[in-house]
Amino acid sequence: MKAQSVNGERSRNRVKSWLVLNLLLLSLVAALSITYPVEELSRRLGDIYFRLRRPPPTSSSVAIVLIDDLSLSRYGRWPWPRSLLARLVRATAAQRPGAIGLDILLSEAEDSRDDDDLGKALQEAGNVVLAAKLSGSSQRLWVDPLPLFLANSAGVGHVQAVEDADGICRSVPVQELNAEGPHWALALEVSRVAKHVAVGQDSRGLWLGNDRVWVDGSMPRAGASGWESYSPEFLTINFREQYLPGQRVPPFIVISAAELLDGKQVPALWGKAVLIGFGATELSDRLPTPVSGQMPMPGVEVHANLVDGLLTGEGMRHVSAFPQILFLVGFSLVSTWLVLRWPGWDGVLLQTTLLIISYGAGYWLFAHAHRLIAFGPVLCVGLLAVPLAQLENLVVVNRGLTRGLRQLRQTLQAGQAPMELASLRPAEISSETTGDLQWRVELINQLQSELGSLYAFRQHLLESMQEGLAVFAADGKTLFRNPFWKAFCSKQGWNAELDLVEFGRLLGHPTWANVQERLSGEGLPPESEVYLGGGFWQIRCTRLSSNSEGSQWMVVVTDLTSRLERDQARAEALRFVTHELRTPLVSIQGFAEFLLLYPKATGSSDAAATIFRESQRLVSLINTYLDVLRFDAGARSLRREPILISEMIAQLQRVMSPIAEAAEIRIQVQVDSELPSLEGDASMLSGVILNLLNNAVKYSPAGSEVNLWVTGTEAKVIFEVRNPGTPIPPEELAHLFEPFYRSRAAGESTPGWGLGLTFVKRIVEEHRGIIEASSDESGICVRVILPTTVLSNALQADSLMSRQKPGPADIVGGSQ
Numbered sequence: 160m161k162a163q164s165v166n167g168e169r170s171r172n173r174v175k176s177w178l179v180l181n182l183l184l185l186s187l188v189a190a191l192s193i194t195y196p197v198e199e200l201s202r203r204l205g206d207i208y209f210r211l212r213r214p215p216p217t218s219s220s221v222a223i224v225l226i227d228d229l230s231l232s233r234y235g236r237w238p239w240p241r242s243l244l245a246r247l248v249r250a251t252a253a254q255r256p257g258a259i260g261l262d263i264l265l266s267e268a269e270d271s272r273d274d275d276d277l278g279k280a281l282q283e284a285g286n287v288v289l290a291a292k293l294s295g296s297s298q299r300l301w302v303d304p305l306p307l308f309l310a311n312s313a314g315v316g317h318v319q320a321v322e323d324a325d326g327i328c329r330s331v332p333v334q335e336l337n338a339e340g341p342h343w344a345l346a347l348e349v350s351r352v353a354k355h356v357a358v359g360q361d362s363r364g365l366w367l368g369n370d371r372v373w374v375d376g377s378m379p380r381a382g383a384s385g386w387e388s389y390s391p392e393f394l395t396i397n398f399r400e401q402y403l404p405g406q407r408v409p410p411f412i413v414i415s416a417a418e419l420l421d422g423k424q425v426p427a428l429w430g431k432a433v434l435i436g437f438g439a440t441e442l443s444d445r446l447p448t449p450v451s452g453q454m455p456m457p458g459v460e461v462h463a464n465l466v467d468g469l470l471t472g473e474g475m476r477h478v479s480a481f482p483q484i485l486f487l488v489g490f491s492l493v494s495t496w497l498v499l500r501w502p503g504w505d506g507v508l509l510q511t512t513l514l515i516i517s518y519g520a521g522y523w524l525f526a527h528a529h530r531l532i533a534f535g536p537v538l539c540v541g542l543l544a545v546p547l548a549q550l551e552n553l554v555v556v557n558r559g560l561t562r563g564l565r566q567l568r569q570t571l572q573a574g575q576a577p578m579e580l581a582s583l584r585p586a587e588i589s590s591e592t593t594g595d596l597q598w599r600v601e602l603i604n605q606l607q608s609e610l611g612s613l614y615a616f617r618q619h620l621l622e623s624m625q626e627g628l629a630v631f632a633a634d635g636k637t638l639f640r641n642p643f644w645k646a647f648c649s650k651q652g653w654n655a656e657l658d659l660v661e662f663g664r665l666l667g668h669p670t671w672a673n674v675q676e677r678l679s680g681e682g683l684p685p686e687s688e689v690y691l692g693g694g695f696w697q698i699r700c701t702r703l704s705s706n707s708e709g710s711q712w713m714v715v716v717t718d719l720t721s722r723l724e725r726d727q728a729r730a731e732a733l734r735f736v737t738h739e740l741r742t743p744l745v746s747i748q749g750f751a752e753f754l755l756l757y758p759k760a761t762g763s764s765d766a767a768a769t770i771f772r773e774s775q776r777l778v779s780l781i782n783t784y785l786d787v788l789r790f791d792a793g794a795r796s797l798r799r800e801p802i803l804i805s806e807m808i809a810q811l812q813r814v815m816s817p818i819a820e821a822a823e824i825r826i827q828v829q830v831d832s833e834l835p836s837l838e839g840d841a842s843m844l845s846g847v848i849l850n851l852l853n854n855a856v857k858y859s860p861a862g863s864e865v866n867l868w869v870t871g872t873e874a875k876v877i878f879e880v881r882n883p884g885t886p887i888p889p890e891e892l893a894h895l896f897e898p899f900y901r902s903r904a905a906g907e908s909t910p911g912w913g914l915g916l917t918f919v920k921r922i923v924e925e926h927r928g929i930i931e932a933s934s935d936e937s938g939i940c941v942r943v944i945l946p947t948t949v950l951s952n953a954l955q956a957d958s959l960m961s962r963q964k965p966g967p968a969d970i971v972g973g974s975q
Contacts, residue, residue, distance in 0.1 A: 201535030
């Protein structure tokens with residue numbers, strides 16, 4: 160329940176942060192939307208739609224008659240005589256168009272006969288709409304057609320175009336004020352005449368007959384007695400591509416005025432709205448538009464685009480404020496959710512994708528519904544959402560970090576830190592600096608240093624382990640492995656980067672079957688022992704802390720081969736000792752029974768001698784074994800006394816002579832005349848040399864010679880025993896001084912306990928000496944090197960204490 164409550168609180172906090180971020184973002188964008196850069200951005204993004212749209216077919220409703228360069232070259236520069244203009248009107252009217260829009264100002268009187276001719280031509284046509292324009296002169300407000308022409312025309316419309324702040328024409332005012340009343344736009348008047356309907360406006364909007372004309376910038380009307388206000392309403396132009404001579408699919412049927420005046424065959428104009436205007440290069444009646452290239456668009460073509468939209472019902476208009484605000488709010492909600500849900504580059508990529516999709520939706524609305532959306536604020540939301548979300552994340556992180564650091568500082572100052580961080584003690588911070596970054600930075604630096612040291616220590620600990628260790632992810636992939644794990648895998652011929660499933664398969668142990676199923680079910684076996692590559696290994700598994708992706712597993716591999724061999728050696732040693740003790744005991748028991756049964760028999764004296772000899776053998780075996788145990792347990796200490804090496808060697812020679820003669824072996828002794836003084840335990844060192852000589856005699860063939868050389872320098876004395884015999888392989892030399900170890904050749908032919916050389920090695924090491932053995936074709940050589948003085952008792956005791964000696968059970972088993 161507590162976890163659910165915490166999760167619920169976190170979810171509420173995230174939603175609250177999300178909503179606050181949206182409110183802040185929308186407020187910022189609302190303020191930016193009324194600035195020129197964002198307004199201009201919206202206009203430019205809308206212009207791109209016109210260029211992206213595929214060129215539509217040639218208009219079937221509108222045609223243009225251009226007074227172009229050809230016309231001027233053939234009939235003279237402008238202005239033309241109005242009789243020539245009358246001929247052009249009659250030639251156009253002869254094609255029986257639905258309406259004729261004359262985008263030429265006729266405000267000045269000229270030759271009366273020519274004016275009368277043009278007036279008559281206008282009357283004969285009956286469907287000509289004339290142009291009017293605001294005047295730039297202070298003398299009069301409007302440039303209207305002459306009353307003669309106005310009386311014979313079907314209407315008059317203004318040709319004022321609106322250029323936005325960037326100088327591009329995108330719309331035309333619905334009407335302009337005049338002393339006689341407002342003038343409708345030329346395009347509205349031409350459309351009215353072509354459709355034979357009236358233009359009307361009421362509280363519901365602007366109407367062309369029964370068809371609604373959508374306008375932008377509509378405002379409520381106001382009026383009173385003697386006055387009336389008009390709203391600044393605009394007709395947004397749905398531009399086709401700009402006409403260029405030689406186009407494969409021109410936007411309109413375009414006819415040169417020269418062709419009509421010459422009476423040439425021209426495309427049919429029946430029923431169409433025809434606009435007559437200027438298209439010559441030298442005439443400046445041109446306006447830049449969203450689809451213009453290097454050359455601005457002629458004014459007559461601008462009005463032709465507007466007329467086409469009015470006649471076809473495909474007039475362009477902007478999306479009203481309310482739907483656009485809804486779209487902006489929705490976009491902001493989605494955008495901020497994306498960047499909060501996926502911070503970093505993933506969020507930026509998703510945000511970019513959302514912008515592209517939204518702009519594509521705007522283009523679909525433009526192309527199919529003829530609606531323009533102001534995309535500038537939307538783009539501002541998309542661009543500002545990422546930095547604002549990151550800022551909000553930084554604020555949240557800063558609050559959480561500050562709260563956590565304060566709690567950590569209080570914990571550390573109260574002495575409740577974990578053992579690993581026990582040495583970390585943050586400095587006291589005064590209340591005046593609590594809000595500064597200084598104490599947080601200092602505490603983080605201390606934590607970084609402490610955790611770095613802790614990580615390095617634990618890393619070193621894992622790297623130096625003498626056991627193989629690997630950590631696996633929930634899917635079995637390797638996350639960590641130490642050098643011993645790599646050595647273990649290399650020894651088995653495995654790839655050290657193998658996953659947990661492959662590891663279980665290669666083990667071949669029944670408990671490690673179906674590792675994949677065990678990972679998702681009951682788990683891995685906690686402990687297993689397997690034979691691999693001639694070795695004996697223990698496999699231990701531990702489930703580490705789980706996370707959202709599942710549990711991790713730590714596998715530890717321990718080499719138990721030495722323990723197995725030690726156990727085998729113990730068993731073998733126990734059998735050997737039992738056998739060696741049983742042999743003299745059987746002899747003693749047998750001869751004792753003989754004496755009991757035949758006390759006065761002839762062999763009684765021999766029986767007693769045999770019992771005595773076997774008893775001595777038994778006691779010697781036990782004493783030797785006990786000496787080794789005492790030395791390893793530290794119970795037998797060395798005696799420190801001067802040793803006369805020459806006398807010791809002479810005594811040993813007297814002891815070994817009968818043994819050597821019985822074996823038909825000669826002992827050759829050579830001692831340097833000048834040897835340094837030697838301190839130590841004389842009896843123990845005598846036992847060392849005696850044991851080496853005894854072994855040499857025992858393992859030498861009859862008739863051979865055993866050599867003993869004693870040499871010395873100022874710092875050391877060297878005893879070297881050499882005898883002929885079967886060479887010992889190098890792999891056996893390494894085990895020669897281990898308890899109960901005997902070479903294969905010796906074990907088969909010569910009786911022994913395997914404790915003698917172990918006893919020798921212990922004594923030499925207690926004297927701080929070195930013993931080494933070598934073997935070649937000529938025989939076997941054992942060399943004992945002793946320092947000339949022995950350490951003091953105190954130092955000797957420290958030395959003995961520092962050594963990690965095995966117990967009696969380990970000595971019996973020995974080591975490999």
